[in-house]
Amino acid sequence: MSPAPFSELLGPLFGSVEASALFSDGARLQGMLDFEAALARAEAQTGVIPASAAPAIGSQCRAELFDMAELARATARAGNPAIPMVARLTALVAVEDPDAARYVHWGATSQDAMDTGLVLQLRGFLAVLGADLGRLAAALARLAETHKATPLVGRTWLQHALPVTVGLKAAGWLDAIERHRARLFEVGGRALALQFGGAAGTLAALGERGIEVAEALAREMGLALPALPWHAHRDRVAEIGTALGLLVGSLGKIARDLSLLMQTDVAEAFEPGGEGRGGSSTMPHKRNPVTAAVVLAAATRAPGLVATLLSAMVQEHERGLGGWHAEWETLPALCTLGAGALRHMAETIEGLELDPTRMRANLEATHGQILAEAVTMALGSRIGRLEAHQLVERACRQAAAARRHLREVLAEDPVASTHLSSADLDRLFEPLNYLGSAAAFVDRVLASRRAD
Amino acid sequence: MSPAPFSELLGPLFGSVEASALFSDGARLQGMLDFEAALARAEAQTGVIPASAAPAIGSQCRAELFDMAELARATARAGNPAIPMVARLTALVAVEDPDAARYVHWGATSQDAMDTGLVLQLRGFLAVLGADLGRLAAALARLAETHKATPLVGRTWLQHALPVTVGLKAAGWLDAIERHRARLFEVGGRALALQFGGAAGTLAALGERGIEVAEALAREMGLALPALPWHAHRDRVAEIGTALGLLVGSLGKIARDLSLLMQTDVAEAFEPGGEGRGGSSTMPHKRNPVTAAVVLAAATRAPGLVATLLSAMVQEHERGLGGWHAEWETLPALCTLGAGALRHMAETIEGLELDPTRMRANLEATHGQILAEAVTMALGSRIGRLEAHQLVERACRQAAAARRHLREVLAEDPVASTHLSSADLDRLFEPLNYLGSAAAFVDRVLASRRAD
């Protein structure tokens, strides 16, 4: 039974399997135990504890030896899960080697175990995320390349504006995703740092040996050794949150675009179908956009979770009260939401179905008005821009009132028809001829993107 | 195994057992099934479906008949858990009564089941919350009554200001809690409403019988029948969230006060102790304020969750895309956080340990300066307020510089000692004599509070 509002039932919908596993209770516990085992090894190496203690401790650092429900109850009393974890670990070690049991958690504080454990979880998470970002980027790059010249309506303020291309749209999405990859790389470099400071961040219990042990411990765990402990300085973990918030924002933008293209009224794109996917029990004609729903939900939720992490940064003195606790569920929630949204999006872009015919038809929906600017520019070079603007504006009004195509109205206009031949009008009303630098922009994005 | 970042491990620390149970996966599923059973009964009563179908359907509406992991996988494809729930329920009914199976979920949409199920969960939740609010209010009232005349330092901007009383502090907390009780009563009246509209909110599949069935269904479930379905109008559920956000804010204020009073440097109050509670493995003298940590964490998290619910209100047309989904984990998370914080606080206030001796000693920490205003007022009535202010200000500076008590300096001052006798000074430097309307305010709060 799941004891919390967060749920076995909704996990597969909103999260990704890998990320959820990385942030399970078991993984949280194992992260702390990995810290304890590595600490014992580092202290044995440096001669701070007996050499025999390290394997004796390490052999018990396995999450499956712990009773989660019992730990949970003790956590509610102690205020954090590391305190009962250390007590239980000590008892386990004592069964085999009472002497070694005295060196469990030597010189560390509970937050050292919890924070370093979290950093280990985050290291795994960033690897999963990086792989899925690469997958999404590759799919977007293929889309941009394939549809570099596929025209569709460009929409601004939700109104038809000018023709653009599918390739340009995809390149815009891709370009943002590439920036997120760069950000997450930078963030990882700062965040994946050992936490080790003892009760008040001085490593006092280790006397003169603190830095030496810390260096050995960082080496053991493959983590950076920060200049000093960061118990109450939470920018490292909050920045993971802000980077995810930014990523989810961009995923939400893509999902919003897709959801609008998938409207029955627009029908230019479709999520990949599949068994049981997006069906409706009562309306057989419907295919619901599940990815769009999931990603938009994530984009609705992430900002509040990021705000929580930022609020939680205001922590007191050497180790804070409440702020730290506020992170414990918030950051994992944000990580799994982000990973789930990314996975959904990668799969959807890989299987995205497009309808270029409908795109073309929708370009005609305004009966040529979407190319009014093109005509104005062409005419302007002959009769002056102001005159051209007034002429075209008038023609637009006439065409709309009479529900006629703008081309027809212009063809009948004495001035316009003098300066623009039928062939000119044909050329001007072809969307492919008014795409400006769209293809060049696609090329720039593809050329600049990070090598995988 | 818990599949999500939200956790068996931390549940008992942050949540309350009752609230967590109300928002478990099982309870969510049962809420939907209760809707389906009641719908069948209502439709049988009104003759919309055969009378025999209702018990056949109702008998299968038990969460334990469903495989949660399977539902979870199907949910990830379908986009919501009601769709596979209905499919599975239909299959279960069909085994026993194929004819009845045709009437499962008759005329309803998946959101009808999910929203009404949620409302049932919220009804149970509001009852639990109400009970704990009553418990906290009662404990605060006892505290206010008992310590109506116990003086302690009043602190503004974290500086010693004037004497106040424990009773006044408790009455302030209580007064806020009483307002939250009133709010939650009002909110419940709006929120506990049936959701029943069918695919697009018209109940079209029921022809002319929609309202009649809806009335019967509301009666069956003991829920209010709203004027019309509210699939995409989420103010009802969002308001539960805002009311909780406000409540948690006040709980956070109390926790902040307690945490400050519990500082080793202040030591005027202590959370109730107990086996394993707030201990430190390395520092035997420490007792960590666990309730303060939990409640402050909730107060850090709630605002972001409330913001999510408000953002999610912007839903599209008849049923929205993403906004609704964003609620599914957010509202339960907020409910359990709020319930947990409230429960922790009620228990802590019931067992709160106070140190009136230390409070008294802290009133002396500024060597009388905390009563400078009292002296100024008394002296002002004799030598004029401006002169009095200047005299006392000078005396304050002298006392601080010489680390002497303000009373001594004043007693040596020729002007002050002329107008204020030693007995006057004794009276003026007694904190109990400068409490103004503190007791009257306590009485007003106790008199005005809601009868339980």
Add this chain to the structure above:
Amino acid sequence: MSPAPFSELLGPLFGSVEASALFSDGARLQGMLDFEAALARAEAQTGVIPASAAPAIGSQCRAELFDMAELARATARAGNPAIPMVARLTALVAVEDPDAARYVHWGATSQDAMDTGLVLQLRGFLAVLGADLGRLAAALARLAETHKATPLVGRTWLQHALPVTVGLKAAGWLDAIERHRARLFEVGGRALALQFGGAAGTLAALGERGIEVAEALAREMGLALPALPWHAHRDRVAEIGTALGLLVGSLGKIARDLSLLMQTDVAEAFEPGGEGRGGSSTMPHKRNPVTAAVVLAAATRAPGLVATLLSAMVQEHERGLGGWHAEWETLPALCTLGAGALRHMAETIEGLELDPTRMRANLEATHGQILAEAVTMALGSRIGRLEAHQLVERACRQAAAARRHLREVLAEDPVASTHLSSADLDRLFEPLNYLGSAAAFVDRVLASRRAD
């Protein structure tokens, strides 16, 4: 010159003129001065200060006598604007009546003036808001009434679902607005309360006379006298924020709906036009939905501002540090945003242009599939529901593949044509015949709404 990022330039776009005036610097200052004047009157009435002091003080309580830039500089040093305001007011009074100057701000603290001043601003604001809510509700009621039978596509998950009516849509919007009116009424009853407690909330400087003066003061200002001062209990003001957050959420929902209906691809509704409204310099055919943009922007901004107010509730002891300060710009910002969004929406609904012809055409966009459920229900009563469902689903697929109307495919189907005559099919494919309880729902909303 405006010194801040918040701007003369954008004020008229995002705010309403009245609300902006109520929350100007001048109004903030005048609110505090109104407190000081009323305090003097109350204290004169109760004999706490000389009778002559009240008019002497009151005559100087005019914002225009103060130099805002000078106050601003002093505020930056003092930490709040009431301290320099009191100093300046005292100086002004002293010029005319040195004796009266001694009684300025007698027994009060700076927060008393600031909070009560804020409450006065809020009282004016709630009146403006209430009027605009009434105006919007009236416009929506007219819309619901007028278009009770105007059919349009009902859309769920942004897909065509079933026919609904403009009246039902409008009634849904209206029903939510009516709930907001009820909420704001309740909130106002709690929030419009006097703040008066002196330095630490005991009114100690007034000795035994505190409550008496407070009662007189509340009477003078027409405000409720709370059970005790609420300096550090901010639920009253935060609740104004949450109520606005909920309101703006519903306005955002309406704006989202309108923006989708106004898409060039849908073209069922239009914001009222007008000189310079929503034009584009380069694309003469565009009319940008300005109200939708403004209201959606407000709905994007409000949740974060509400979260700030909730976070700010965690205030320390008798008067807090930082939390209170966080409110000063946040609540007014939220109020003006909300008022602006409401005003825009009221004007837009009043002038909303609809295109029932296009609505009708869009109902045909799926070539009859939007009524597949209706056919299934009708056929089901004759050949059994399951068989009917399978038959219709198959016909839907055929129709989609062949781009034919579902009616045609069914007319050719041997089973369907046996049971459904041509007249039956005509009736079933008429959207007006599949609206269920839509009209009844509209009537329920209109009947239940608050009398203005």
Add this chain to the structure above:
Amino acid sequence: MSPAPFSELLGPLFGSVEASALFSDGARLQGMLDFEAALARAEAQTGVIPASAAPAIGSQCRAELFDMAELARATARAGNPAIPMVARLTALVAVEDPDAARYVHWGATSQDAMDTGLVLQLRGFLAVLGADLGRLAAALARLAETHKATPLVGRTWLQHALPVTVGLKAAGWLDAIERHRARLFEVGGRALALQFGGAAGTLAALGERGIEVAEALAREMGLALPALPWHAHRDRVAEIGTALGLLVGSLGKIARDLSLLMQTDVAEAFEPGGEGRGGSSTMPHKRNPVTAAVVLAAATRAPGLVATLLSAMVQEHERGLGGWHAEWETLPALCTLGAGALRHMAETIEGLELDPTRMRANLEATHGQILAEAVTMALGSRIGRLEAHQLVERACRQAAAARRHLREVLAEDPVASTHLSSADLDRLFEPLNYLGSAAAFVDRVLASRRAD
């Protein structure tokens, strides 16, 4: 008169003068005009418009030629300020050179002007911020260096834990600030990019010349040329917001620490005083911590503003509706808040007053218990760790009960006194002897910090 809730009155308190000036209405307008002037130059250089048009246009691109109130009214109709700005600029140019007027804003869209104008404002802002970050870092480095060996109580969960040093505290603050400097450097590299895409991001109106003009324009403005326009991809600007949110979080942490050290009950640190700074009208002994209030207020407000920017990222298609608008006041608000908090903090750290004597006294507040861990470690090496722990724990309880110093109790203990001489106890109860790696950590931070 200031028309908005944001205010001349509070600007100097919450903001910095430089940042406020950078985000004034005038600066916003000038930013757009600088874009228009540079566009004209770039287009003249590339031969897209006549050479003479550039100076004719450029000469009118001065904010002081525009009537802000009139622009504001037109903005409310048009939906953004760039549209009326272009109209007014065109009119101004036309007076002097009607031909040049035809080339104003050639090929650009209003968002090009607004976004690039914003980027110019941000460039100035990042320079101001960088300077103040350097100033704060320098002050913190001096503090860390000077007080490397000044001991004070280390506090965890607001309880006395172990001795630490002022230097370690300052080094922790400094280390975080250095990370923020690195972040802002990275962010600036991404964010300071030209926006130039025309109506739908294709630069179609420039035909084949789009990229060429864009390159020239980027050169003219000293901005990076992005791979493609980013009208609806807002991660660049949102990231400025998240970086500020992180910075303000760390500033809030420092302010929280200071506010706690400045409590009357602790009295270890004080904000620099000064004329009118933090005074109280009624309580002459008080000095309110104004910087702490301002910075904590910023830390309360920033998370909500960041959340808004993240929510606003979900923008539609080629240019969004509402999301973009939500940024216009939010990002400037966040920038000025952040700059104000930083400036306040830099000034306060530069003038921070410390009381090492009181720090020393507070180390004695627990009568030696703060060094219980030190004694346990020393004793443990002689009698075994477990025995030592039990002995010391018992002694702690005795000392607390009898209100005696732990050293005295231990000196009387037969076992302890056998193994620890009086000299040993002297050494063990000297806080300076139990600082572990504190000094080494300070050195590491000072060595690793960015060269200014």
